[in-house]
Amino acid sequence: MERLQKANQTMQRYSCSKCGSRVYFDNRTCLTCGSNVGFSPRTMRMEAVEQLPGNVGLYRRIGAPKAGAVRFCDNERHGVCNWLTSPDDGNGLCAACDLNRVIPNLSEGDSLPKWAEFERAKKRLVYGLLRFGLPLDTGNPTSGRLAFDFARDVVTGHLDGVISVDMAEADAVERARQRQQFSEPYRSLLGHLRHESGHFYWTVLVDEGNKHDEFRRLFGDERADYQAALQHHYSAGPPQDWPEHFVSAYASMHPWEDWAETWAHYLHMVETLDTAQAEGMEPGAANFSLGGIWPFKRYDVYREESFSSLMDHWVPLTIAMNSINRSMGHEDFYPFVIPAAAYGKLAFIHQLIRRRQ
Numbered sequence: 474m475e476r477l478q479k480a481n482q483t484m485q486r487y488s489c490s491k492c493g494s495r496v497y498f499d500n501r502t503c504l505t506c507g508s509n510v511g512f513s514p515r516t517m518r519m520e521a522v523e524q525l526p527g528n529v530g531l532y533r534r535i536g537a538p539k540a541g542a543v544r545f546c547d548n549e550r551h552g553v554c555n556w557l558t559s560p561d562d563g564n565g566l567c568a569a570c571d572l573n574r575v576i577p578n579l580s581e582g583d584s585l586p587k588w589a590e591f592e593r594a595k596k597r598l599v600y601g602l603l604r605f606g607l608p609l610d611t612g613n614p615t616s617g618r619l620a621f622d623f624a625r626d627v628v629t630g631h632l633d634g635v636i637s638v639d640m641a642e643a644d645a646v647e648r649a650r651q652r653q654q655f656s657e658p659y660r661s662l663l664g665h666l667r668h669e670s671g672h673f674y675w676t677v678l679v680d681e682g683n684k685h686d687e688f689r690r691l692f693g694d695e696r697a698d699y700q701a702a703l704q705h706h707y708s709a710g711p712p713q714d715w716p717e718h719f720v721s722a723y724a725s726m727h728p729w730e731d732w733a734e735t736w737a738h739y740l741h742m743v744e745t746l747d748t749a750q751a752e753g754m755e756p757g758a759a760n761f762s763l764g765g766i767w768p769f770k771r772y773d774v775y776r777e778e779s780f781s782s783l784m785d786h787w788v789p790l791t792i793a794m795n796s797i798n799r800s801m802g803h804e805d806f807y808p809f810v811i812p813a814a815a816y817g818k819l820a821f822i823h824q825l826i827r828r829r830q
């Protein structure tokens with residue numbers, strides 16, 4: 474697989490390098506000038522590309538004559554991927570599609586649109602992991618590498634680096650039903666993927682990083698019987714006071730689930746902050762008289778050193794976004810209050826990721 478650079482630039486706002494028009498992360502063509510565009514995990518940018526003369530399938534970056542040839546990921550022909558890869562890549566798949574172990578049987582009617590939705594969510598996850606500089610492949614036989622099974626009638630979950638996702642999770646109607654049934658207003662495909670990736674990174678960052686003591690002080694002892702905890706959670710429900718300790722009701726089930734829920738929450742926060750910053754959204758912080766703190770420090774949110782500084786940006790943003798949603802008659806954008814206990818857990822995750830960078 475193409476060696477990926479650790480990215481430390483580019484907010485998620487891209488323009489076509491041919492005509493300057495805005496292009497989005499999922500775009501395959503520039504809607505203004507018609508150029509081919511794709512996402513390059515090597516540069517962490519959307520690139521406009523043109524076909525090399527006489528070489529069907531090979532492209533070069535427009536405006537970068539010295540850059541080497543690139544090609545689209547093989548899954549581009551199914552319309553589910555717009556990532557670029559190097560022509561020397563053995564299997565023709567991009568860095569994100571290369572993580573797929575099982576994909577749906579495309580001869581079955583609704584497989585393709587569901588797979589496309591899965592790929593959209595997975596690419597956002599992988600994008601964030603690359604921005605953090607987290608390993609996708611640890612090179613360690615115990616933790617192995619991150620891999621995905623997206624298939625019909627599997628149980629959504631994680632085992633030894635493999636994230637399984639039931640195709641029903643890519644069905645908007647079914648997801649809405651489950652949101653009701655499990656009282657999970659924030660159930661989303663991307664949320665699932667972020668949660669399940671947390672189990673993989675628990676192995677990498679806590680287990681292999683030998684952070685068990687710190688982990689247990691914050692999240693509890695993960696050696697507690699998982700099956701018993703699961704049964705208890707679904708028979709008795711979460712403890713009444715869960716909002717004082719956890720980011721979600723499900724997090725109260727077992728320390729591993731607390732970690733994965735908090736991990737997903739942290740990834741949500743950082744990516745949303747990154748997007749807000751890229752869009753130039755600068756909500757004024759409370760008690761800050763000089764018009765907000767953002768203009769003074771434009772920085773890479775994925776590399777922010779201080780967790781409290783991250784939160785100083787996050788809280789005003791969520792307040793502003795909630796107000797905007799209410800103006801439209803929608804539910805709150807961010808219906809959470811982070812209790813002190815969860816704040817400490819988020820800060821721990823922040824530190825573990827920073828130490829890996």
Ligand SMILES: [Zn+2]
Nearest residue numbers: 489492503506
């Ligand atoms: Zn263009």
Ligand SMILES: [Zn+2]
Nearest residue numbers: 546554567570
């Ligand atoms: Zn791909």
Ligand SMILES: [Zn+2]
Nearest residue numbers: 668669730733
């Ligand atoms: Zn889990």
